[in-house]
Amino acid sequence: MLRFLQRVIRLGWPMRLLGFLFGRYNPWHPRHRQDPYPDYRRLREEAPIYRSPLLRIWIVSRYDDVVAVLRDRRFSADRRELPLAKLLERLFAPDPGLLGFVNTNLLNLDGPDHARLRGLVSKAFTPRRVQALRPRIEAVVADLLDAVEPAGEMDLVRDFAHPLPVIVIAELLGVPVKDRADFRRWSEALVQILDPLSGEGGMAPVVEAVNELAAYFRGMLAERRAEPREDLLSAMIAAEESGRSLDETELISLCGLILAAGHETTTNLIGNGVRALLANPGERKRLAEDPGLIDSAVEELLRFDSPVQFTERVVTEDLDFGGRRLRRNQLVWVLLGSANRDPAHFPEPDRLDLARGDRSHLAFGLGNHFCLGAGLARLEAQVALSALLRRFPDLRGDPDPPGWKPSAVLRGPTALPLELR
Numbered sequence: 006m007l008r009f010l011q012r013v014i015r016l017g018w019p020m021r022l023l024g025f026l027f028g029r030y031n032p033w034h035p036r037h038r039q040d041p042y043p044d045y046r047r048l049r050e051e052a053p054i055y056r057s058p059l060l061r062i063w064i065v066s067r068y069d070d071v072v073a074v075l076r077d078r079r080f081s082a083d084r085r086e087l088p089l090a091k092l093l094e095r096l097f098a099p100d101p102g103l104l105g106f107v108n109t110n111l112l113n114l115d116g117p118d119h120a121r122l123r124g125l126v127s128k129a130f131t132p133r134r135v136q137a138l139r140p141r142i143e144a145v146v147a148d149l150l151d152a153v154e155p156a157g158e159m160d161l162v163r164d165f166a167h168p169l170p171v172i173v174i175a176e177l178l179g180v181p182v183k184d185r186a187d188f189r190r191w192s193e194a195l196v197q198i199l200d201p202l203s204g205e206g207g208m209a210p211v212v213e214a215v216n217e218l219a220a221y222f223r224g225m226l227a228e229r230r231a232e233p234r235e236d237l238l239s240a241m242i243a244a245e246e247s248g249r250s251l252d253e254t255e256l257i258s259l260c261g262l263i264l265a266a267g268h269e270t271t272t273n274l275i276g277n278g279v280r281a282l283l284a285n286p287g288e289r290k291r292l293a294e295d296p297g298l299i300d301s302a303v304e305e306l307l308r309f310d311s312p313v314q315f316t317e318r319v320v321t322e323d324l325d326f327g328g329r330r331l332r333r334n335q336l337v338w339v340l341l342g343s344a345n346r347d348p349a350h351f352p353e354p355d356r357l358d359l360a361r362g363d364r365s366h367l368a369f370g371l372g373n374h375f376c377l378g379a380g381l382a383r384l385e386a387q388v389a390l391s392a393l394l395r396r397f398p399d400l401r402g403d404p405d406p407p408g409w410k411p412s413a414v415l416r417g418p419t420a421l422p423l424e425l426r
């Protein structure tokens with residue numbers, strides 16, 4: 006069944022034909038994938054808290070409402086008791102390790118379990134550790150740009166936006182960069198957990214990837230236990246709170262999450278960011294003339310075309326929200342990408358203004374689950390975009406990419422061909 010639905014979505018045309026079944030919101034429609042913002046505007050104006058008839062999910066699209074959901078403890082990230090989670094559980098049942106992987110995932114936990122895990126991992130993930138990476142990020146960026154310079158052209162995604170975060174995460178964790186082809190395969194499969202319908206081949210590739218990843222990190226963890234180093238893996242092994250450290254399953258689950266969460270998203274930030282600059286030559290010129298604008302520019306690019314379009318919460322008790330009655334165990338999708346274009350919060354939201362100076366966007370979420378890697382993602386994007394514009398001031402390309410990543414959750418181009426001279 007899942008395979009069939011995945012195929013329908015991949016083909017595209019059935020979505021166009023059956024689009025009406027989805028009502029006002031269909032994140033798998035090819036038109037939405039290309040440009041979701043007109044749909045978001047209509048939702049915010051006409052149905053800000055919308056019950057999708059087919060998906061049977063609440064869709065929340067206004068900035069203030071998204072903030073309210075993410076701050077309200079009655080909306081939980083813990084999806085373990087939902088039917089979909091039960092389905093995954095059945096699929097993963099033959100391997101308790103796999104089930105543990107999903108059940109100990111930070112993104113999927115709340116309350117004391119989440120606080121303990123997050124407390125432990127953030128101890129190992131300090132701003133100091135991130136800032137210490139700056140020279141190394143600059144060197145990786147320079148190497149990647151050196152490699153494409155002679156040809157005078159590149160595919161931004163394949164040659165730059167993709168390898169940069171993978172190399173950085175591998176080095177941060179302390180695993181060999183040479184294994185990065187595996188990391189890519191695993192993290193592409195893991196991303197499917199967020200949106201199984203956008204995948205291919207049912208859940209089998211995900212199960213396989215989680216198995217391989219678990220075996221890989223089990224080996225790495227054994228090595229670090231025997232011989233600790235100055236890396237995140239060793240720091241996570243050593244991190245301890247109230248006499249409890251992370252167990253093996255928790256450690257492996259975190260490694261997988263950091264690998265996947267820190268990789269596709271940053272690739273998409275750079276991809277979407279360069280697209281936005283190509284489509285707005287005036288703003289690009291402004292940044293080239295004033296490189297000090299880069300911090301503010303990256304915040305605006307995060308807001309303008311967010312790499313994570315929505316996140317999910319579960320209603321834990323019957324409640325009234327924005328004039329609608331929400332029931333226990335119903336799912337809510339909070340549209341971060343729409344909140345970031347809400348004119349009630351951001352004046353002229355569809356205009357790219359690199360000097361906007363407003364960091365209140367929700368691209369990294371909000372509240373207890375606020376992105377753990379936000380500092381690292383910001384740093385990578387700042388270094389990458391500054392170096393790219395400095396090295397190739399005349400770079401050219403079509404801001405309309407040849408394709409979009411299939412995920413409904415993560416937004417980014419599959420490729421972005423650029424002429425560098």
Ligand code: HEM
Nearest residue numbers: 111112266267270271274312316369370374376377378382
């Ligand atoms: C542009 C890049 C990135 C974006 C847009 C992004 C976005 C997000 C968002 C929206 C959430 C919250 C999800 C929710 O509330 O349900 C999140 C959580 C998370 N992110 Fe990121 N992320 C990025 C980069 C990274 C990086 C580089 C890492 C790690 C190296 C990372 C690790 C995490 C982790 C571990 C969580 C879970 C936190 C928790 O549940 O407590 N992210 N991210």
